[in-house]
Each structure stands twice: as structure tokens, then as C-alpha cells.
Amino acid sequence: MTHGTDGSDSTYGTFGNGGTNRTEPEPHYNLKMFGEIVKTFRKRARLTQEQFAPLVGYSLETVSSIEQGRRLPPPDFAERADSLLDAFGVILAAAKHLKRGKGLASWFRQWALLELGALSLYTYECRLIPGLLQTPAYARRLFTDQLPPLGDEQIEAQLAARLERQELLRNRPNTAFTFILEEHLFLRQLGGEEVTRELIDHVLDLSELRNVDIQIMPLVRHHHAGLDGPMQLLETPDHQWLGYLEGQEHGQFISDPKVISALQMRCASMRSQALSLDDSKGLMRRMRGAR
Incomplete structure (x- = not known):
């Protein structure tokens, strides 16, 4: 993506509220992304604006x-456009997202x-x-542990937004979701043994979906291509690849083909370094049984 915080072209768009040179994304960013989604499906239908x-x-x-x-958009625009453009509910979901922004971190809304x-x-x-794989209990623990502390209403708003976002996994059966998770994320037992047991069961259930692949990177691994930190890669409907890197109080969007290529290379290497899909399920079942 080529949007900086001020709307100018940039390879990296960094959003956040801590430290220098970080700013909250302006409200028009959500509108721009909604507009891009509508335009993409309109062009897919081979219709001009006229x-x-x-x-x-x-x-x-x-x-x-x-x-x-x-x-x-006017109240009924999204429904009409989604039906007319055969958009699989994407335009409707995007319009709904415009209204619920307070439950998502400001720098994450665009992604x-x-x-x-x-x-x-x-x-x-x-x-x-x-977030797409979390249980309500696990997510609630994350929100209640957040510093500075959140109020009860903020926690409930963030939890509701997270659970709603998780509907993507089942509502987008034609989207391929691939996750590589470090083994220690389960070994940490965030929230306690019961929360961890429920989490493992939930992740195992999601791994049975045809559009969801989940691999575990074992605790001991002599070669690891992901030591620079977490990352996400996304393919848009027009086959453009974008990246997202997240840190404390900010998120970074990436569109530079050279950087995207490097991230794809690392991701491909990690998929070969992580356990296979079946072995990952086996490891999660063993971790669950050990609790």
C-alpha cells in the first residue's frame, strides 16, 4: 500500500500514538479503504462509475x-453495491467495520x-x-493485562471487535489463511491452564477448516528465518501483495516490492522450518494432554 499518515505516497505507513514521528491515522483512512474496496469490485464487474x-x-x-x-456511504449503499457487484459480503462487512472502529487499535483499522x-x-x-485464533478468555486476559489499564467498557468494546473480526475465518471460505506460531506461545500458559487448554482445543478446531493452515515452529530450531519479528502478508483481489509489521503502539504497512519479496522469502523459509500441518496438530494435542 502506498499511503502514509498524511495521504502522500510512501513505502512505509507507520501509525501509532507513542514516541516521536508517530501519529494517529486520520478518520478519512477508513473511508479511503472502503472506497478502494468498492472500486475494486466495480472494476471486477467491468463497470465504469458512469x-x-x-x-x-x-x-x-x-x-x-x-x-x-x-x-x-448512505445507509443502503453498501447493501445495494454488494448485491449488484456480487461482492461476497465484503462491501457489507467493510461498511459495518466503518461504524465499529472504536474496538480496534487506531493503527490497525486500515489493515x-x-x-x-x-x-x-x-x-x-x-x-x-x-487475534483471529484467540478464544474470548485468552483475549480478555490480554485486554485486562494491558497497561495503562483499560476501563470495563473499553475491554468489552475491544473483545467484541476481536470476536467479530474472527468471523473472517468462516465467512471467507475462499480466502487462504496461513499461520505460523511459535511453540512457546502455548507453553507460556497465559491466563492459566484452563485458558490454555481451551485455546489449544480452539486452535485445533480451526485447523480443520479447509481454508486454514496452522503450523507450529518448535521451541528448539537451529535455523529460523523469522528472528526479525512477527509479520503479516496479504494478497488483495487484484493480486497485489502488502505487508504489515506491528510493534508497541504502532503498526507499519509495506508495499515496496523489494521489501515484500524479502518478507515472502522469509515466510516461505519458515514454512519449511516449522512442523508440518499434521505434526503441528500432533504437538498441540500432546501439549493439551500434558496439562
């Missing part, structure tokens, strides 16, 4: 403004919008179980 506008029941000016991220239409999503994590 052709699409009367079909969806709005003026050319309104359609243009929505696609450019300059205005919120979460991109997830709604992704063809492929690769995730490597070494710090915590990824």
Missing part, C-alpha cells in the same frame, strides 16, 4: 466521492479493512496468539 451509479441508485458524484474516500477482501493472508507470530 455505468455503476444509476444501477446502484446514486448520482455519479456520490459514487465518485465514496470511492475517493471523501464521504460516508483490518484490507483483510475483508483478501485472497490470501499469511501470519507469523512470536509474541502472542494472533
Whole structure:
């Protein structure tokens, strides 16, 4: 992606609220991403804005403004556009996401919008179980342990947003989700033994979905291509690859083909270094049985 925090072209877009040179993403970013999703499906349907506008029941000016991220879509626009463009519910989900932003970290909202239409999503994590795979109890522990402390309403809002986002795994059966998780994420027993046992059962259940691959990187590994930290790679509907790197209080979006190529190389290497799909399931079952 080529959007910086000020809307100018940049290889890296860094969002956050701590440290120098970090700023909150402006509200129009969510609108821009919604507009990009609508435009992508409109072009997929081989319609111009002039052709699409009367079909969806709005003026050319309104359609243009929505696609450019300059205005919120009218209440029924998303439903009409999704049906007309045969968008598999992606436009509806994106519109819903525009309304619920307070439950997601500000710097993550743009990536979460991109997830709604992704063809492929690769995730490597070494710090915590990824949000898409978390149980409510595990997620709640993360939120209650957060510093500075969150209020009860903030915790519930974040938990609701996380659980809603998890619907992607089942609602997007044509999206390929690949996860590489470090073994120590389970050994840490965050939240206690019962929370960990439930988490392992949940991850095992998700690993049975046809569109979800989960591999475990064993605790002892003499060669490891992911030592630079967690990362996510995403393939858009027009087959563009984007990257997302997350740290404390910020997230970094990457579109430079050279950097994306390096991340893809590391991801491919880690997939060969991690346990196979079956061996990963076997290890998780053994870890569960040991508790």
C-alpha cells in the first residue's frame, strides 16, 4: 500500500500514538479503504462509475466521492453495491467495520479493512496468539493485562471487535489463511491452564477448516528465518501483495516490492522450518494432554 499518515505516497505507513514521528491515522483512512474496496469490485464487474451509479441508485458524484474516500456511504449503499457487484459480503462487512472502529487499535483499522477482501493472508507470530485464533478468555486476559489499564467498557468494546473480526475465518471460505506460531506461545500458559487448554482445543478446531493452515515452529530450531519479528502478508483481489509489521503502539504497512519479496522469502523459509500441518496438530494435542 502506498499511503502514509498524511495521504502522500510512501513505502512505509507507520501509525501509532507513542514516541516521536508517530501519529494517529486520520478518520478519512477508513473511508479511503472502503472506497478502494468498492472500486475494486466495480472494476471486477467491468463497470465504469458512469455505468455503476444509476444501477446502484446514486448520482455519479456520490459514487465518485465514496470511492475517493471523501464521504460516508448512505445507509443502503453498501447493501445495494454488494448485491449488484456480487461482492461476497465484503462491501457489507467493510461498511459495518466503518461504524465499529472504536474496538480496534487506531493503527490497525486500515489493515483490518484490507483483510475483508483478501485472497490470501499469511501470519507469523512470536509474541502472542494472533487475534483471529484467540478464544474470548485468552483475549480478555490480554485486554485486562494491558497497561495503562483499560476501563470495563473499553475491554468489552475491544473483545467484541476481536470476536467479530474472527468471523473472517468462516465467512471467507475462499480466502487462504496461513499461520505460523511459535511453540512457546502455548507453553507460556497465559491466563492459566484452563485458558490454555481451551485455546489449544480452539486452535485445533480451526485447523480443520479447509481454508486454514496452522503450523507450529518448535521451541528448539537451529535455523529460523523469522528472528526479525512477527509479520503479516496479504494478497488483495487484484493480486497485489502488502505487508504489515506491528510493534508497541504502532503498526507499519509495506508495499515496496523489494521489501515484500524479502518478507515472502522469509515466510516461505519458515514454512519449511516449522512442523508440518499434521505434526503441528500432533504437538498441540500432546501439549493439551500434558496439562
